[in-house]
Amino acid sequence: MRIKLKGVNRVSKRLADGSTVTYFYAWKGGPRLDGKPGSPEFVASYNAAVATRKARPTGTLATILDAFESSSDFSTLAARSQADYKKHLRSIAAEFGDFPIEALHDRRTRGEFLAWRDRLAVSSRRNADYRFAVFARALAWAADRGLTPLNPLERIGRLYRASRADAVWTDADEAAFLAKAPAHLHLALLLALWTGQRQGDLLRLTWSAYDGRIIRLKQNKTGARVSIPVGEPLRIALDAAAKVKKDAVTILTTEAGFTWTESGFRASWRKACAKAGVEGLTFHDLRGTAVTRLALAGCSVPEIATITGHSLRDVGVILDSHYLSRDPAMAASAIRKLETRTKTPNRTPN
The missing domain is CATH 1.10.443.10 (Intergrase catalytic core)
Incomplete structure (x- = not known):
């Protein structure tokens, strides 16, 4: 029976002699796995890697972000959108991953999130808007399912306003x-x-x-x-x-x-x-x-x-x-x- 191991990352490399070799990792950026895929050695090294991986604390935004990335809503996005969303979700998790879900009740939470957007906007307003659109969508998804008490980023508006009034091919x-x-x-x-x-x-x-x-x-x-x-x-x-x-x-x-x-x-x-x-x-x-x-x-x-x-x-x-x-x-x-x-x-x- 074939066992599907979640998150295994496959990387192919071309060697100096022109041949190609494939390496497998427990996850993207994780430890390299031993043995051939499906072998007892391979499964054992995967289980050992997963066991040593630091578990995310429950009751934090990190669990919400992970759940959203595993949701059907996320899977229906186009491949390019999924790649963009993952990049932004990682950035959000790095900044607010340990933020307690219960703290979303506090009205000051919205201000704290928007202050981070303002700091991002110094280098790129457009990127700041995109990142917060992803953040707001994840929180809206969680709020609809009762995973969070509310969505503090509802109707946040945009910083960047692109004008394409003259952008017509003549x-x-x-x-x-x-x-x-x-x-x-x-x-x-x-x-x-x-x-x-x-x-x-x-x-x-x-x-x-x-x-x-x-x-x-x-x-x-x-x-x-x-x-x-x-x-x-x-x-x-x-x-x-x-x-x-x-x-x-x-x-x-x-x-x-x-x-x-x-x-x-x-x-x-x-x-x-x-x-x-x-x-x-x-x-x-x-x-x-x-x-x-x-x-x-x-x-x-x-x-x-x-x-x-x-x-x-x-x-x-x-x-x-x-x-x-x-x-x-x-x-x-x-x-x-x-x-x-x-x-x-x-x-x-x-």
Whole structure:
């Protein structure tokens, strides 16, 4: 019978002769285990390591943080989010792991937690907000289950306010990217501009999701299913890529034809933007740019939401606050419409 040992960390290393060896540790940063996995020696060394590991005291925030990390709520997060959360949970545990759960009753607790956020914000407000969002979510999860008396970080607000009002890819930015960036990244740009989807969803998009007319996908973040009719420029690019990438599973691939990792794609995208002279813009900004272009083409909010998968409210927020508020094309269009109305003959005044 195979016994599953919790927390065992596997590390592979390449030796000088080119061969690969795998080492096993009781946990990440823990002692190395003896013997082969599954052998009595291996199990004995694992049990010995666990027995000597310092147990966390009960009744402290450390137990809450551990329970949250083992919860179904945590396991449903995307892999990248889980990695980010673990990093922040370790930092929180290092600072407040021994904090008594009963002390959450004290109104001064909220102030103590926020004072720590203020110290973190000195170096990065954005990082401080993210860390406290994780902290607040863990405490909210515990409070909902009766593990804590309350959540002192409820409605804490944010320190960092990012403004992407000008973060729109212009036609000139698009042309510069297509002229200078590596050819295998061109399709990523077109997919983002013509579908308005997130980077992660596009990297996972398989050829089976495209039938020659429509792209169908389920968004990983929201679970929303979208069906996107493919515009002619994107269709031409997809059909051309399909002839070249006959054996590829995903539509977007590396130059060598392999499926991208998210970190690998981000690094290549940054280099491509730098080479093309596209500054101050991210891949995520292409999602808002797609919303903007659809609006400028005369699409209604429901039509835009059907394509991008945004809620109607989110599309309205994007159009109202972030992208169109400074778009000169929208202003010019409004004046042209007013001129047309003014020049209409035989218009009866009110």
